[in-house]
Amino acid sequence: MKYISGLSSPVFDRPGQRSLAILGSTGSIGTSALKVVAKNRDDLNVVALAGARNMELLARQAEIFRPKYLGVLNEEKADELSVLLPAGYNPRILVGQEGYTAMATLPEADLILAAQVGAAGLVPALAAAEAGKVLCLANKEALVLAGDLFRSACRTSGAAILPVDSEHNALFQAFAGHEGRQACRLILTASGGPFRTRSLQEIQAVTPAQALRHPNWSMGAKISIDSATMMNKGLEIIEAVHLYGASLDEVDVVVHPQSIVHSLVEYEDGSQLAHLGMPDMEIPIGYCLGYPKRLHIGLERLDLARIGTLTFEAPDPLRFPCLNLAREALSAGPSHPVVLNAANEIAVQAFLDGRISFPGIARLIEMMLGKHSLTLMHDLGDILDLDAQTRTRSEEAIGKGEW
Ligand SMILES: NC(=O)C1=CN([C@@H]2O[C@H](COP(=O)(O)OP(=O)(O)OC[C@H]3O[C@@H](n4cnc5c(N)ncnc54)[C@H](OP(=O)(O)O)[C@@H]3O)[C@@H](O)[C@H]2O)C=CC1
Ligand SMILES: CC(=O)[C@@H](O)[C@H](O)COP(=O)(O)O
Numbered sequence: 104m105k106y107i108s109g110l111s112s113p114v115f116d117r118p119g120q121r122s123l124a125i126l127g128s129t130g131s132i133g134t135s136a137l138k139v140v141a142k143n144r145d146d147l148n149v150v151a152l153a154g155a156r157n158m159e160l161l162a163r164q165a166e167i168f169r170p171k172y173l174g175v176l177n178e179e180k181a182d183e184l185s186v187l188l189p190a191g192y193n194p195r196i197l198v199g200q201e202g203y204t205a206m207a208t209l210p211e212a213d214l215i216l217a218a219q220v221g222a223a224g225l226v227p228a229l230a231a232a233e234a235g236k237v238l239c240l241a242n243k244e245a246l247v248l249a250g251d252l253f254r255s256a257c258r259t260s261g262a263a264i265l266p267v268d269s270e271h272n273a274l275f276q277a278f279a280g281h282e283g284r285q286a287c288r289l290i291l292t293a294s295g296g297p298f299r300t301r302s303l304q305e306i307q308a309v310t311p312a313q314a315l316r317h318p319n320w321s322m323g324a325k326i327s328i329d330s331a332t333m334m335n336k337g338l339e340i341i342e343a344v345h346l347y348g349a350s351l352d353e354v355d356v357v358v359h360p361q362s363i364v365h366s367l368v369e370y371e372d373g374s375q376l377a378h379l380g381m382p383d384m385e386i387p388i389g390y391c392l393g394y395p396k397r398l399h400i401g402l403e404r405l406d407l408a409r410i411g412t413l414t415f416e417a418p419d420p421l422r423f424p425c426l427n428l429a430r431e432a433l434s435a436g437p438s439h440p441v442v443l444n445a446a447n448e449i450a451v452q453a454f455l456d457g458r459i460s461f462p463g464i465a466r467l468i469e470m471m472l473g474k475h476s477l478t479l480m481h482d483l484g485d486i487l488d489l490d491a492q493t494r495t496r497s498e499e500a501i502g503k504g505e506w
């Protein structure tokens with residue numbers, strides 16, 4: 104297993120307080136990151152914030168942190184935002200994919216937090232890696248789509264990726280002090296989601312409201328549904344393979360309903376090193392933003408005596424077929440994960456809109472993978488084309504009731 108080039112040794116151009124650009128500041132990760140910044144003003148300041156549609160929240164964040172740059176989805180949102188900003192504060196408002204990409208490569212930014220949801224976050228995150236930035240990566244879909252491009256961008260530019268996703272952050276922390284020594288297994292923990300104990304029959308009829316109710320984490324809608332299908336863990340297997348140069352059979356999943364152990368690294372001698380903590384994303388976000396310094400987070404301390412019992416069980420591939428779909432997609436070749444991700448994004452939205460059932464999510468993905476034949480992904484353009492085609496085909500299949 105090999106770290107992505109530069110992963111373990113981010114280089115900061117300027118010592119002292121770090122300037123942060125947050126793409127996706129209005130989301131769950133973005134708002135947690137701003138809580139970390141607010142508690143660590145001597146170490147961190149905000150140079151840029153980007154949302155997409157929630158201009159009221161972006162304006163409130165801007166009023167508090169006064170970044171020089173704000174990013175929004177389109178011109179209409181830029182107009183909506185302008186009138187919400189306080190008098191006398193005149194940030195530059197950057198618009199659309201071009202604007203997000205400019206923010207991801209800002210010379211003034213020491214750290215880029217990629218916290219947009221889904222494939223929409225790929226282009227700016229990759230641009231940050233190509234520009235040699237220290238990239239704090241929450242947007243796992245970007246790695247699922249283009250892991251090879253990130254690896255080669257980091258090698259060429261000297262960019263470093265600090266993993267925000269709690270499991271990959273846990274692995275990163277369990278690697279500390281072992282650089283250069285071979286780990287032999289990565290064990291990702293999974294909560295099992297809200298339907299962990301439901302029967303196959305009960306899972307057929309679950310509603311979006313039930314699926315959104317994650318037992319341990321407060322997160323955005325898309326990742327909450329991914330946790331309920333366990334596609335989140337499937338995406339995380341692919342993420343781990345790309346981040347740490349592991350092979351697919353070196354990455355295992357164990358269900359751990361309490362979400363206190365965030366993942367484990369197994370070494371040659373059989374030792375397993377784990378990272379434990381309260382299930383709150385401020386901890387892994389803070390670890391990345393302050394790295395290698397540990398910042399003040401100030402959450403309730405983990406009290407194992409109070410928690411009492413930590414349990415572990417094997418995942419059930421029958422009730423949660425998405426786990427194996429992700430494994431099969433990764434082993435099938437570089438274009439299958441693109442199809443997997445696009446079909447999943449469309450299926451999750453369709454489930455949230457009440458257009459397909461919960462088991463329909465896995466069925467649609469399986470169908471789209473089954474129809475796909477391996478294609479070489481030469482560059483970003485190929486990935487974006489296949490992503491767009493799969494979205495169209497998935498919507499057509501839903502429209503025709505084929506799922
Ligand atoms: N939440 C969590 O605890 C964790 C999340 N992650 C990953 O982090 C990423 C973000 O997740 P989360 O914060 O939960 O998601 P949210 O849905 O809460 O937030 C998504 C963010 O992306 C913005 N956004 C939405 N659509 C677009 C678009 N088309 N273009 C640009 N920006 C867009 C949203 O803006 P707006 O709201 O203004 O429209 C918002 O700022 C995901 O990839 C997720 O898998 C990983 C580990 C844990
Ligand atoms: C907080 C985080 O990293 C999420 O990815 C979380 O792990 C989701 O929970 P599941 O373990 O249920 O997928």
Ligand SMILES: [Mn+2]
Nearest residue numbers: 268269270339
């Ligand atoms: Mn995770």
